[in-house]
Amino acid sequence: xxxxxxxxxxxxxxxxxxxxxxxxxxxxxxxxxxxxxxxxxxxxxxxxxxxxxxxxxxxxxxxxxxxxxxxxxxxxxxxxxxxxxxxxxxxxxxxxxxxxxxxxxxxxxxxxxxxxxxxxxxxxxxxxxxxxxxxxxxxxxxxxxxxxxxxxxxxxxxxxxxxxxxxxxxxxxxxxxxxxxxxxxxxxxxxxxxxxxxxxxxxxxxxxxxxxxxxxxxxxxxxxxxxxxxxxxxxxxxxxxxxxxxxxxxxxxxxxxxxxxxxxxxxxxxxxxxxxxxxxxxxxxxxxxxxxxxxxxxxxxxxxxxxxxxxxxxxxxxxxxxxxxxxxxxxxxxxxxxxxxxxxxxxxxxxxxxxxxxxxxxxxxxxxxxxxxxxxxxxxxxxxxxxxxxxxxxxxxxxxxxxxxxxxxxxxxxxxxxxxxxxxxxxxxxxxxxxxxxxxxxxxxxxxxxxxxxxxxxxxxxxxxxxxxxxxxxxxxxxxxxxxxxxxxxxxxxxxxxxxxxxxxxxxxxxxxxxxxxxxxxxxxxxxxxxxxxxxxxxxxxxxxxxxxxxxxxxxxxxxxxxxxxxxxxxxxxxxxxxxxxxxxxxxxxxxxxxxxxxxxxxxxxxxxxxxxxxxxxxxxxxxxxxxxxxxxxxxxxxxxxxxxxxxxxxxxxxxxxxxxxxxxxxxxxxxxxxxxxxxxxxxxxxxxxx
Numbered sequence: 001x002x003x004x005x006x007x008x009x010x011x012x013x014x015x016x017x018x019x020x021x022x023x024x025x026x027x028x029x030x031x032x033x034x035x036x037x038x039x040x041x042x043x044x045x046x047x048x049x050x051x052x053x054x055x056x057x058x059x060x061x062x063x064x065x066x067x068x069x070x071x072x073x074x075x076x077x078x079x080x081x082x083x084x085x086x087x088x089x090x091x092x093x094x095x096x097x098x099x100x101x102x103x104x105x106x107x108x109x110x111x112x113x114x115x116x117x118x119x120x121x122x123x124x125x126x127x128x129x130x131x132x133x134x135x136x137x138x139x140x141x142x143x144x145x146x147x148x149x150x151x152x153x154x155x156x157x158x159x160x161x162x163x164x165x166x167x168x169x170x171x172x173x174x175x176x177x178x179x180x181x182x183x184x185x186x187x188x189x190x191x192x193x194x195x196x197x198x199x200x201x202x203x204x205x206x207x208x209x210x211x212x213x214x215x216x217x218x219x220x221x222x223x224x225x226x227x228x229x230x231x232x233x234x235x236x237x238x239x240x241x242x243x244x245x246x247x248x249x250x251x252x253x254x255x256x257x258x259x260x261x262x263x264x265x266x267x268x269x270x271x272x273x274x275x276x277x278x279x280x281x282x283x284x285x286x287x288x289x290x291x292x293x294x295x296x297x298x299x300x301x302x303x304x305x306x307x308x309x310x311x312x313x314x315x316x317x318x319x320x321x322x323x324x325x326x327x328x329x330x331x332x333x334x335x336x337x338x339x340x341x342x343x344x345x346x347x348x349x350x351x352x353x354x355x356x357x358x359x360x361x362x363x364x365x366x367x368x369x370x371x372x373x374x375x376x377x378x379x380x381x382x383x384x385x386x387x388x389x390x391x392x393x394x395x396x397x398x399x400x401x402x403x404x405x406x407x408x409x410x411x412x413x414x415x416x417x418x419x420x421x422x423x424x425x426x427x428x429x430x431x432x433x434x435x436x437x438x439x440x441x442x443x444x445x446x447x448x449x450x451x452x453x454x455x456x457x458x459x460x461x462x463x464x465x466x467x468x469x470x471x472x473x474x475x476x477x478x479x480x481x482x483x484x485x486x487x488x489x490x491x492x493x494x495x496x497x498x499x500x501x502x503x504x505x506x507x508x509x510x511x512x513x514x515x516x517x518x519x520x521x522x523x524x525x526x527x528x529x530x531x532x533x534x535x536x537x538x539x540x541x542x543x544x545x546x547x548x549x550x551x552x553x554x555x556x557x558x559x560x561x562x563x564x565x566x567x568x569x570x571x572x573x574x575x576x577x578x579x580x581x582x583x584x585x586x587x588x589x590x591x592x593x594x595x596x597x598x599x600x601x602x603x604x605x606x607x608x609x610x611x612x613x614x615x616x617x618x619x620x621x622x623x624x625x626x627x628x629x630x631x632x633x634x635x636x637x638x639x640x641x642x643x644x645x646x647x648x649x650x651x652x653x654x655x656x657x658x659x660x661x662x663x664x665x666x667x668x669x670x671x672x673x674x675x676x677x678x679x680x681x682x683x684x685x686x687x688x689x690x691x
């Protein structure tokens with residue numbers, strides 16, 4: 001029998017694609033983008049277009065396993081298969097023993113963006129660890145600095161819908177590799193360009209998008225605050241601001257004018273490496289072309305001053321008034337459009353039932369420190385799901401030192417034997433999105449989707465919600481919430497009185513599969529969140545000056561503070577700035593182990609500027625050693641103009657898959673960002689030598 005199943009891609013991407021899966025006799029035989037979805041529009045990215053290879057890979061984990069070899073030894077030979085009952089009993093027994101001896105906060109969950117599905121990503125697992133009284137994880141590794149920076153100005157994660165970009169006439173992709181990791185925005189940009197729009201890319205790396213742009217400004221890493229202030233200097237001094245919009249809908253404009261006055265194009269050129277003439281040019285073009293939109297992505301905020309960078313860039317449409325126009329404004333995230341019942345799904349009240357208080361919170365980017373420092377209580381048990389910290393967490397050498405502890409009990413729920421599984425005591429097989437039901441939001445568009453089960457779970461794989469239901473039962477948790485089915489969880493998520501969720505019900509999603517959030521307009525009518533103010537800040541206006549930031553010891557306006565690890569900060573014996581980038585055909589470490597995806601990507605390269613290579617007598621193709629005080633790795637030199645002078649770039653990969661023994665995160669720092677406690681992957685200094 002042949003049928004077509006509606007699903008939604010849950011991977012960590014703003015596009016959240018609507019997917020059609022063809023199933024024949026119980027086996028998925030085709031995956032395609034839904035042609036009727038207004039953003040997916042019938043095509044998929046190169047990663048997910050090959051998703052059948054992932055689902056049916058011979059590398060898939062299909063049975064629970066227990067470690068029999070020393071930690072750090074990889075491969076199936078390091079484990080023996082066990083039953084689910086054995087695995088769950090062992091986990092529950094260990095959790096009970098740890099909680100009895102050290103307290104439940106000695107147990108730490110570790111998860112992030114392996115799935116962004118609402119049900120499988122953050123419902124039953126949160127309930128379980130809340131009820132257990134475990135330490136809570138501050139999930140900062142990806143977007144918190146940018147989120148705090150954005151909301152410090154506009155108060156909510158809202159912005160320009162992707163469909164509106166076709167109306168834009170000036171588009172800035174600021175730290176946004178749209179063609180590489182936001183591909184469903186690209187057709188809207190091409191529609192705009194056919195109507196005369198200009199695409200400008202601001203990025204220290206010559207990405208796919210930069211190669212296709214009308215103009216690429218190759219900024220130095222971590223200097224975006226200065227460029228934004230330099231643009232404001234020109235806009236204010238040349239009378240290009242929308243003074244009516246500024247007066248009506250912003251506060252703190254006088255303080256911002258005074259600050260911007262300190263950032264002449266000449267000063268900004270010295271900081272950013274962009275000429276003073278180009279600073280003036282982009283400021284004038286942006287401020288005088290209507291409508292103008294900025295696609296700001298999270299690369300900008302992975303610097304030590306990342307929160308301030310996003311804050312500064314977010315101010316630009318507020319002073320030019322571009323929020324008033326269809327196709328104007330800015331998009332970083334629109335996740336604030338989805339008013340789901342998150343409290344009902346996660347049940348944080350259960351934590352206080354167990355502990356009588358909130359549990360301690362540990363920042364996920366400092367996992368290595370948490371596993372090796374003298375915490376009270378120490379972390380004695382770790383449950384990893386939806387993440388691969390041995391590959392993706394910064395300061396990798398310290399992370400592996402912690403994971404290798406014999407007294408640390410580690411469980412990993414996964415689809416493949418990842419690098420983190422190399423240190424797991426028990427590994428549990430996980431489903432793919434073909435094999436479970438879910439509810440899918442997005443941070444790149446405003447359409448809520450239902451994702452149906454296409455095929456039965458392969459082998460003995462279980463979804464996240466099933467695993468934590470079973471563990472709750474073994475732990476003796478009697479609350480009714482642990483017996484809710486996935487369908488009941490979907491209904492729970494939609495219990496919202498917010499008018500944006502009007503007419504979105506389990507029944508309507510079961511029939512339509514995708515519904516645009518209700519903004520009080522027609523389905524095809526653009527939503528302009530801040531055309532007439534409406535900012536969700538304490539003042540109700542765009543806050544160009546923030547008292548709450550001052551209370552946190554931060555600059556209330558915005559200021560460029562050079563990262564400690566930068567040429568503008570303290571370069572010392574490590575003079576090169578490292579961009580620890582993501583490959584276009586992987587998603588962090590996801591997909592990196594699959595041959596078909598690796599064939600589309602060049603791995604093991606270090607990109608250097610010819611000047612930096614010449615000084616070190618390095619030629620294209622040479623083996624080079626990249627190192628700093630945290631670690632070192634061997635890569636292959638790629639000499640060219642992909643990066644600017646003083647900058648090198650390497651991609652995130654699994655250690656050992658390309659003949660190496662480390663990945664780029666042996667070089668990155670676990671120092672947090674200025675706002676939000678985020679990761680500073682792009683504030684790292686290194687030296688390079690010919691190997």
